[in-house]
Amino acid sequence: MNTHQLPVYDKASSLRADGSRNFVHPADVHGRFDRRRKIAFTFLIALLALLPWLEIGGHPSVFLDFEHRSFYLFGATFNAQDAWLVFFLLSGVGFSLIVATALWGRVWCGYACPQTVFLEGLFRPLERLIEGPRNERMRRNAGPTTWDKLWRKGIKHALFLVLAFAVAHIIISYFVSLPRLYRMVLHSPSAHAEAFVWAAALTGLLYLDFFWFREQLCLIICPYGRLQSVLTDRNTLVIGYDAGRGEPRGKATSSGEKRGDCVDCNRCVVVCPTGIDIRNGLQIDCVGCARCIDACDEVMLKLDRPVGLVRYDSQLGLEGQRATFMRPRVYFYGALGLLGVIVMSFALSTSRPFEANLLRLRDAPPFTVDDGRVRNAFEVHLVNKRGSSTVFELHGDGDPRLHFTVSMPRIELSSLQDRRVAVFIDFARGSVHDGEHAHVEVWQDGARVTLLDTPLLGPK
């Protein structure tokens, strides 16, 4: 039996053998990818905070008013009946992400995921500001409880709670209008218990996530992270270590033994927010943050060696082979994504600023006969799906054999308001053939928008 030891990367570096947390304290790093990430974080946090304030067509640019089943997206108005569009929206976004993953690996995780953006853009810098750099943090944590430790921890947690509270309210402002949210913040919690519980729960969750849970979310909970191993292949751009150039690692010795470019300074390991060693190859813990690239480049520049010992490259590229950019999987994922985009565009282009449905009147018989005349009773259900109020008009299509009675010919409806209007269609027996249909015209703001069609029932 062949028994040999595995390297430690068979274990998540942020967890110890007994299942307890090996808390990661990343060291500071500066470099070109760090600058790019800071720009991305600033832009994304500003965008998230500003979208509810920007108004398009009298409504916030993104406002998901679940309470009133009204949804405003960049000037378009939707109600609960449009929920099927969400499938194409989500699958479109999902497949775009999958294509991006096949091409560029975990760029989403490194630059755009809210977990990364808030943790690396807000919470971790604040922790660094209060508790100092990696070594100071670790020394203080391991040391005895002192006044210095107490006040720093106290202020950090207080500020984390304030930040979590702010982020929670930014998120809630996508679901509750800003003026109402402001009023609720000012009033006592008992006046809006449900909203208060949401805000408190969200604040608590965000606080717990960002002060304690951190990389465990990416590692164990995030389904996208878990999918990496099937979405990427050896052609995918990942962050990797050029073992051919770096090995054998170590500092130059006087004996003149041949060494690779890696001086084994451990900088790439201490800056890693998930605590891995990138030199062990691609690992599922890697969130593609590129901090190890910045760290290694810094060392290589000091040693006057070319940068890029740790770099963005495909696994094939790191082995000195040529990688293919467009592969069958990219075409396949792209085709599926395109299908969703086409269906979505088609659905959006045919979506109308109203809903009009002709239904037989509830609880009424399909037809009644009176004095040789046959009556069919209907109701027209109208919904105004514009962002502003609009006027509908209903009347028959002018068929001389039919007599249309519209209980309310002119209907003014505010945004997303709906109304049922009774419509009766009478005809003399013998004037209509079997299988003939009647038509009701629907006009909106002076233009005919649709023709409702129904078969006529009763003795002909």
Added chain:
Amino acid sequence: MADIKRTDAISGDVIHEYDGIEECDNELPNWWLGILYGTMIFAAGYWLAFQQLHVEPTAAEELAAYDAKQRAAQGTVNDEDVLLVAKQPASVVAGKQVFDATCSACHGEKGEGKIGPNLTDSVWLHGGGPVQIFSTIRDGVPAKGMPTWGPVLGAASVKNVAAYVLSIRNTNVPGKAPQGEPWKGL
């Protein structure tokens, strides 16, 4: 490969291997186990509190109680109930608003009758007393094209509309010819 047994440097346990895919036998994260045991404790507490001790009603009991309350609210209505509503001017005004929006299309703006019968005369098809008017609005006369308004408007609004109709009864606005029987009741 199957005969090669490898050990994990940390926990020292045997690794499962299939088709080159290897599995280490590490401890589960403690926070994960905490959630698992936490849900078990919660389930036991929930079962004890709701199913055994009845600290609070269960969802099914709450629903049954709500349904019973709804049925009671819609139950038998007598003349006094409707007349009580009709005595309150605010109810009549509220009823007129609903009437203008919902009923005037068929019964005319003043209740003088269009497709639907004249409501301002003393002759009624389905009875002209408080309860009769209330019931006709609530249940409708589907065969004649009068919709069932109870589920649409709700019991309170139906009472308000009945109160308004009572207020225009016998005002004899010129309109559709009288239909039905003279009403001699309340």
